[in-house]
Amino acid sequence: MTYLFTRAPSIRIAPIPTTRSISHSASSSKALPFGLNNLRSAEQNDGKVLRMLMFGKPGAGKGTLSARLVKKYDILSLSTGDLLRQHIAERTEIGRQAEEIVAQGNLLPDDVVLKVVTSKLEGLHNKHWILDGFPRTLGQGKMLDTHLQNQNSPLSLVVNLDVADGVILSRISDRWVHLPSGRVYNMSYNRPNVDGFDDETGEPLTKRPDDNPEIFSRRLKQFYDSTSPLLAYYASPANKFARLVTLQGETSDQIWPQLDAAVRRNFPGIRERAVSMAKWRYSLSDPFAVEQEKRAMKRRAVAGSDALS
Template sequence: MRIILLGPPGAGKGTQAQVLTKEFSIPQISTGDMLRAAIKEGTELGLKAKAVMDAGQLVSDDIIIGLVKERIERDDCKNGFLLDGVPRTIPQAQAILDAGIEIDAVVELQLADEKIVKRMSGRRVHLASGRTYHIVYNPPKVEGVDDVTGEPLVIRADDEEQTVRSRLSVYHEQTEPLVAFYKDLSAQGKTVYMEVDANRDVDVIASEIVKTLKA
C-alpha cells in the first residue's frame, strides 16, 4: 500500500501515520528523515542537499524527488510506504507522477482552522519529562503546573497562536492545491482519494481509514 497523507498541522497526521504504518507493515518516509540519512551517508544527493542547506537555501524539488526515488527502492518498501511531508507543492506532486511512482491512496485529514488553533494553542508541556497537557482536553490537576513534579508548564513556541496561524496560512497557500491535483487523478482512476473528518476520536478515524483502504 503506497499512501500519501495530507492535512494541516495539528490535524493528527502523526497519530494516523503510526496506525497505518503498523497496519500495512510499511515505513513512514518523511522529508526530514530522508535528508538527514542522505547527508549522514554522504550520498551524492545528500552532499548536494547539505551544500544547499548550509547556504541557508531551500532544497530543490529535484533533490527531494531524487531522495524519494532512492528511498522507496529499499527492501523495507516492498509492501509500500507512507509519504509524510512530501509532496508539499504541485511541482513535487507532478515530479512524483512523472517519475513513475505509483500512489494507491491519498488520505486527507480535514479540520477547521479554529479547531486546530484551539487544539494546538491549548497544549502545555513539562520540558524536563516531555509530559504534555491540554487546558481543555487533558488539564493538569493544578493549572499551569506538572502533576508529578509541581514544576511550571510552558507553551512551546510552535504552539503559540500566531505561529499556528502562520503555519496554517502556509499550508493553505502551498499544500491545499494538492487536494485538487489528487482529486483530478482520482477522477482519472489513477489513485484513490479519501477525505476524512479529523474532528473525531483518533481510534474512530483510524478504523475508518483502514477499512476504506482495505476495501
C-alpha cells in the same frame, strides 16, 4: 519551487516537532467533501500495496493518526526529514550535495528532495508505506507521481484530514509540551497529572513559540495556498491511480475509526502487526503515540476506579 529549512512546506534539518501548526483567511468550504473523491479501477491499480500520503492543516493530527496506523498494521512511516538527515550522516552523494547547499545558505531544490525520497522508495515496491513531509506543493506532487508511475509503483491512497480551523486553534491554545521528551498535553482533554508539570519527570511544561493565534493564522494561510491546489489535483482526473479520501472530525479519536475503515476497505489484505509496540518505531512521531497510549490507559484506569467508588 525551492526548499528552506525553516517552515512548511520545507523540510527541517533541526529535530522535527511532534505537531505541526499554520487571519483565518479561508473558510471551511474549501475543504473537499467527505467520501471517496477518486476511486480508480482495479485494472489501473491492483490495490494490494498501500502507498499513502496524508494531508491536513497544522495541528490536524497527521502525526498521531499515522503513528496509529504504523502501530496497528505492517506499514513503514517514512519521514522526509529523517531520510535527509540519514543521507547527510552517511555522507552519500545526495547527502553531501544537500549539506553543501544548506551550508551555503541556499535553498534545497525540489529535485534534490525528490532524490532523497525516491532513493528509499525504490527499495519498497512490495511494502506498505506512508510518506510524511513530501510533497507539499502541486509541482512536487506531479514530480513524485511521475517518478512512482515510472517505477510501476504509483500512489494508492491520499488522505485529507478536514478539521475546522477553530477547532485546531483551540487545540494549540490549550497545548503544553515537555520539550526534552516531546510529550504533549492539552488542558481540554489530556491534562497532566499536575498542571504545568510533566507526568514522567515532574519538570515544568512550556508553550511552543509558534502555538499562538498569529503564527497559526500565517501557517494556515500557507497551507491553503500550497496544499489546496495539490488536493484538487488528487481529486481530478489527472490523478489516475490514487484514491482520495477526506475524513472529518474534531479529534483524532473521532477520525481514527474512519481512517482505519478506509485502509481496511481499500486494502483488505493488509496485515496487522504481531510484534510488540517497542518494535514499530519508524518515525519521530512514534514516541509521541506511545506516550499518548500510556496516558489513555491511565485515564481508563482512573475512570474505572471512579466507576467502582
